[in-house]
Amino acid sequence: MPKILIVGGGYAGFYTAWKLEKTLRKGEAEVTIVDPLPYMTYQPFLPEVAAGSIEARHSVVSLRRHLKRTRILTGKITGIDHANRSATVTPDVGEPFTETYDQIVVTAGAVSRTFPIPGIADNAIGLKTIEEAVAIRDQLLDNFDKAAMLPAGPERDRLLTVVVVGGGFAGIEVFAELRSFASSLLGKYPNITFEDTHFHLIEAMGRIMPEVSLPTSEWVLKDLAKRGAHVHLDTQVKGAIDGNVELSTGETLPSDLIIWTAGVMANPTVVRGSDLPVEERGRIRTRADLRVGTDEEIVEGAWAAGDVSAVPDLSGGGVGGMCVPNAQHAVRQGKLLAKNITAVLRGEEPKEYFHKNLGAVAGLGLYNGVFQSGKIALKGFVAWLAHRGYHGLAMPTWERKFRVLWGWWNNLWLGRDIVSLSSVQNPRYVFEEFAARPRPAEPEKKGDADTEKAAAR
Incomplete structure (x- = not known):
């Protein structure tokens, strides 16, 4: 066979x-x-996972559950x-x-794909895996908890500053979703104001989202500006040592959350x-x-x-x-x-792959999105519905579709879950803190040692 x-x-x-x-x-x-990994990740959902709009496990598909006759090797x-x-x-x-x-x-x-920029490998995080999306979400929530306990100052500003590098679809989506998520958190943190949060996107080219038309990308820029998000065009990252993002414009942005989506x-x-x-x-x-x-x-x-x-x-x-x-x-x-x-x-000839791009659709936070197909462009709530409709249908297997749709329905009435589980990276911390350990052996006294030596003689 x-x-x-x-x-x-x-x-x-x-x-x-x-x-x-x-x-x-x-x-x-x-x-x-x-x-x-024992699962397939539906990557278009990663920005929504990072923003708490989709449960992490619902955006992955188990290989062993859905591949019934395939041998799986991890x-x-x-x-x-x-x-x-x-x-x-x-x-x-x-x-x-x-x-x-x-x-x-x-x-x-x-x-x-990264470049040898000082500090990026040590301080930034990507957005290609479900683990990265969950870590971004948890870190943003942890930073809000920490900032709420600090007086106004540089350390508080660092915790409430998010920097995204890369203005393609992935970068814009996670940037807009996190901006939306952070805004929704403000009601739970009365001592943090909208002006205390800082969101910066760095793009080396003169425009964002090359997959859509120029007028559509300009609309996205205006929409982000209205929501207090800053987009730096024609700007490169020169360094990120100790979380201090140095830009080619000479500006420095201290940040505790740097997300790399530049290729x-x-x-x-x-x-x-x-x-x-x-x-x-x-x-x-x-x-x-x-x-x-x-x-x-x-x-x-x-x-x-x-x-x-x-x-x-x-x-x-x-x-x-x-x-x-x-x-x-x-x-x-x-x-x-x-x-x-x-x-x-079966001894037959294979067919050639031909697919004309159907268009591009992006979520820009709750109830906001953008859709482009040829010269047709949709913006705002209608585009957001198109985004969720397309990806809800594109998610493989009915079991996964149902979980995602059910999660969206619950969030509509209950809101996003804002519990951080960053401690899951070190699940034994409480057990280790209070676990009983054997007492160290007591040092031998000199007098007892001399007595034993005399007895041996």
Whole structure:
């Protein structure tokens, strides 16, 4: 029976395995998926998780629960030897081992792309994982609790200052959502005023949200300004040592919460550890039919999709002729990938991937959003409804959809939960503080030692 190995359980990987279970006949192939995490993260929900609008566990999809006929391996692929059709799996516990295959599907996704700016690696946090979104939410809540106990001054200002680096969709969404979240907290902290909170977004280009039209992005800027949020265009971060964000304009912003959303790159662990062809931007070179290779040469038995791959955009709308790294492409590529692999196993020809961008939709906090499709632009409450409607439907599996929709319904009447669980990172702190420990041995007295020596003589 042919073995299909899927590297990565994100959008593209999960959808490939999920659809393969539906297209493959029983016994037609054995499917294995390898990922260090046992779940797929629906990343468009991360800004709402950070703002407390969605329960963290509701925005992830369990691989073991929803992939009924797929073999799940929790570990990292640290090497791909396609010449010998084998891959090295490195689990968290135990020794690395070799997994053989007939067809490999590389869908390892992307990670945050940073630059060697002093202090960023030590003080900033990304927004690519559910753990990061939860940490951002908890830290903002903790900072409000700490600031409420301090008099006005530099330390209080630092705690109530949020800096987001990157003005793309992810940056704008988390920036606007956190601004909305912070405003909603003020009623619970009577000694903190709106003017005490400071939100800054840093963007190196002269505009934000290149996915939408210029008039739409300008509307977003005006809307953020009305809500007391500051956007610094044509500005770069020069340093963030000890949380002091130094800007190219000469300004310094002391902050206790620095969020980095300025770009992504293909998963370097998988790409560098494989013998598959790679293009100049570090992505796996992929054909329009999602097979690895070029128009002139096909790497038999190798497929790629999602953010880790360079797939030609046949619609003509992609940057540099390639599909941009977003969920819209990853989901659709994963679905087609399952059909194409099944077709090849049955001696049929695979189809080329073609998808014209449907538009872009972003949430800007509760009851506010923006939507762009061609020349059509929606703003405000209507766009916010479109945002929730689209992503509510796009969330895979009915079980997950129901949990997300039920959470939104509850929040509508009950409000967002504002409990911080940052202490979960150190769950034993109370137990350790009060746990009884053996008393240290008492030092031996000199007189007793002399007596023992005399007795020994």
